[in-house]
Every structure is written in C-alpha cells, then in structure tokens.
Amino acid sequence: MECPKQKGVRLNEGQLAAGPTAYGCPECHGNWISTEHYSRWQAEQSPPERASVAEVAPSMVELDFAASELDNRAALCPDCSHYLVRARVNLKHTAFYLERCPNCKGIWCDRGEWQVLQQLGLHTHIDSVFSSEWQNRVRELEQAERERQATADKLGLDLAQQVFQLAEKLENHPNGDFGVAYLMRRFNSE
Numbered sequence: 001m002e003c004p005k006q007k008g009v010r011l012n013e014g015q016l017a018a019g020p021t022a023y024g025c026p027e028c029h030g031n032w033i034s035t036e037h038y039s040r041w042q043a044e045q046s047p048p049e050r051a052s053v054a055e056v057a058p059s060m061v062e063l064d065f066a067a068s069e070l071d072n073r074a075a076l077c078p079d080c081s082h083y084l085v086r087a088r089v090n091l092k093h094t095a096f097y098l099e100r101c102p103n104c105k106g107i108w109c110d111r112g113e114w115q116v117l118q119q120l121g122l123h124t125h126i127d128s129v130f131s132s133e134w135q136n137r138v139r140e141l142e143q144a145e146r147e148r149q150a151t152a153d154k155l156g157l158d159l160a161q162q163v164f165q166l167a168e169k170l171e172n173h174p175n176g177d178f179g180v181a182y183l184m185r186r187f188n189s190e
C-alpha cells in the first residue's frame with residue numbers, strides 16, 4: 001500500500017500508540033487505519049463510549065500541535081482509490097483535517113493527528129467527526145464561547161461571571177422568565 005500523500009512511498013504495518021493496527025508512512029509519519037482494524041479495536045474499548053455529540057469544542061482545549069505540511073493535500077484512498085473526504089477540526093491556535101474514504105470508510109491521520117484525537121477523547125469515535133450533528137454542535141459551542149468572551153471583554157471578567165451565573169440560575173428556575181422580564185423592563189425604561 002502506498003502513502004496517499006506521497007506517491008511511491010510504501011506504508012508499513014504497525015500499531016498506533018494505545019490504538020489500532022495501522023499502516024504508517026516512514027516519511028510523512030501519517031497513518032492509514034482500515035475500517036476492519038478500527039472497528040475491531042473500537043469494540044475492545046470499554047466502556048463503549050457513546051459520544052457522537054461533542055461536549056467541549058476542540059478549539060477550547062489548550063493543545064500543542066502543528067499540522068503536517070501535507071494536511072491540505074488532496075489524497076486518494078490507499079485501499080480503493082476513492083478521493084478522501086475531509087472533516088475540519090478547529091483547535092485553539094490552528095486547525096487540521098481528518099480524512100476518510102467515502103467508500104471503504106478507512107481513516108487517514110496525518111502526522112500527530114492521532115495523538116490530538118486521543119487528547120480530545122475523539123479517538124474512540126472518529127466517525128462522529130464526519131457527521132453534521134457533531135460539526136453543528138461544535139459550531140454552537142464555539143459561538144457560545146465567542147459570546148462569553150465578548151461579554152467578558154465588555155463587562156470585565158468579574159461582572160461577566162456574575163451575569164453567566166445569573167443566566168444559569170434563571171435558566172434552571174421554573175419562573176426564571178420573570179427575572180428576565182424584570183431585567184428587560186429595567187433597561188427598556190431608561
């Protein structure tokens with residue numbers, strides 16, 4: 001099998017750190033994970049994680065990672081030659097693409113991406129990263145984070161924290177909307 005990013009370079013069978021069998025490129029250090037190997041490994045993980053919905057956007061996690069220079073290069077599946085489909089993962093200071101074959105569902109990780117997935121806790125359900133459900137949830141979380149950041153910038157962290165706490169209390173209170181109405185009246189009458 002040839003490296004999907006580098007013509008003529010052979011992939012070697014190996015093992016990902018705390019992960020499935022994979023075919024690694026000795027030059028670019030990318031890894032090809034076949035569906036068979038991934039599913040088998042996934043089944044051994046306990047407890048089976050049910051986390052197709054992101055809890056934390058990867059862009060909120062502090063990570064030391066520089067994407068491979070080859071990350072952006074379009075590539076063909078080393079197994080069945082279909083064009084690999086990409087899913088973007090935003091990190092705090094950078095971003096990278098995961099790649100998957102739409103036909104055989106094999107996964108390509110460029111150099112360092114498997115380790116990043118492990119740190120994000122995504123390595124056990126990589127497929128979810130390609131779902132619109134996951135991508136949308138991450139966009140929501142990122143949007144909420146931007147809103148919090150903007151609020152903190154305007155109000156200062158102290159007051160912003162109080163606002164967030166109050167918002168949460170009101171959200172969880174059965175008559176919370178009365179509190180919201182009160183605040184709105186206060187500001188509309190001025």
Ligand SMILES: [Zn+2]
Pocket residue numbers: 003004005006009025026027028029030
């Ligand atoms: Zn390579």
Ligand SMILES: [Zn+2]
Pocket residue numbers: 077078079080081082101102103104105106
């Ligand atoms: Zn394929």
